[in-house]
Amino acid sequence: MKFADNPNQAAECLRQAIPLMVKYSIPPNPLNYSLWYAYVSNVIPGLNTQMDKALETYGTCPSIISEQMFRDFLIKEEIDNAEDLQTALMAVMGSLENEASSTIQNTEAFNDVLEDSLQALQASHFIDQDENVAGIIEKLTANTQAMSETTKQFQSKIDEAQAEIATLKQELEKSRQDASVDSLTGLFNRRVFDMEFSQIASSQDAKVTLVMIDIDHFKKFNDTYGHLMGDKVLQYVGKMVKELCLPPLLPVRFGGEEFAVLMPGKDTTAAAELAETIRGKIKAIRIKQKKSGEVISSITSSFGVAELIPGETPEACTSRADAALYQAKANGRDQVQVAG
Numbered sequence: 001m002k003f004a005d006n007p008n009q010a011a012e013c014l015r016q017a018i019p020l021m022v023k024y025s026i027p028p029n030p031l032n033y034s035l036w037y038a039y040v041s042n043v044i045p046g047l048n049t050q051m052d053k054a055l056e057t058y059g060t061c062p063s064i065i066s067e068q069m070f071r072d073f074l075i076k077e078e079i080d081n082a083e084d085l086q087t088a089l090m091a092v093m094g095s096l097e098n099e100a101s102s103t104i105q106n107t108e109a110f111n112d113v114l115e116d117s118l119q120a121l122q123a124s125h126f127i128d129q130d131e132n133v134a135g136i137i138e139k140l141t142a143n144t145q146a147m148s149e150t151t152k153q154f155q156s157k158i159d160e161a162q163a164e165i166a167t168l169k170q171e172l173e174k175s176r177q178d179a180s181v182d183s184l185t186g187l188f189n190r191r192v193f194d195m196e197f198s199q200i201a202s203s204q205d206a207k208v209t210l211v212m213i214d215i216d217h218f219k220k221f222n223d224t225y226g227h228l229m230g231d232k233v234l235q236y237v238g239k240m241v242k243e244l245c246l247p248p249l250l251p252v253r254f255g256g257e258e259f260a261v262l263m264p265g266k267d268t269t270a271a272a273e274l275a276e277t278i279r280g281k282i283k284a285i286r287i288k289q290k291k292s293g294e295v296i297s298s299i300t301s302s303f304g305v306a307e308l309i310p311g312e313t314p315e316a317c318t319s320r321a322d323a324a325l326y327q328a329k330a331n332g333r334d335q336v337q338v339a340g
Helices: 007-023 030-041 045-058 063-074 076-123 131-178 190-201 218-225 227-244 268-283 314-330
Strands: 208-215 250-255 258-264 301-307 336-338
Touching: 007 030, 030 045, 030 063, 045 063, 063 076, 063 190, 190 208, 190 250, 190 258, 190 314, 208 218, 208 227, 208 268, 208 314, 218 227, 227 250, 227 258, 227 268, 258 268, 268 301, 268 336, 301 314, 314 336
Parallel strands: 301 336
Antiparallel strands: 208 258, 208 301, 250 258
16 A cells, blocks of 8 residues: 655645554554554545454554454465465466476477487498497486486475475464464454553443353363363364454453453443353353263363453453352352353
């Protein structure tokens, strides 16, 4: 995305953008400067629509949403060009590999022809009259064989390069996910939770409720059925929470057998109702062991719900939700408790 503003226009856009960033507690980094510059410029209607929706929902624009809007509206063309370039590069390398393979076949065929010709010349009476002819052909044959070997090595290098590119792409994608996604459940991790909750809470108009979820007696479950079965339960729960808590809700794996859901725009009543739905779904989980055929149906969970109080820190709100969760466990588990 390119802007054609003159210096005066650009300065005016910045004068408008910076107060808005302060008002909505937007971190002052280059990505956000670009995003809010575009917002006040009003040159990308789609960006403004999504930004307004985020501000209405969260009272700010969380970093994850900012990054996605930056990619979708400001650098989409550059991303598409980079992907096109990468595709073209891979196509060229594939073509080069095919060409190298074809060259090998051609040089080998040429080598066979030369060898056959040499044998024919050696068998003829001309070779006795001019031994130089045989010497020349022998040199050509040797050179052709060397060329064939060189081309084989060239193709080998291409194969290695393509394999390395594929590996690097996989590692890059993995490193991106490792930074924000829990590998077992596919949910966002504690790092993302802390970052998003902190930004939402920094807004004066923040309205968000936190739900903490803990699988009951999970250590005993692991000891009884093994860690592989425990991992399977975590995956089931993570998948279920993700399906029930669609954006703008933010489900995360908080740690161990504990999950959390940030619910922007929801009060404790609405959050507790959704928590009750999740609780029932978890209780309905049935897992069949392959070896014994036993059906495991004893999985329950406890919930703590706390709405962010104006001026409260994320840590304090999390502590209240945790206290409510432990109260649910003390009351017999498999229930939802709202913080007082």
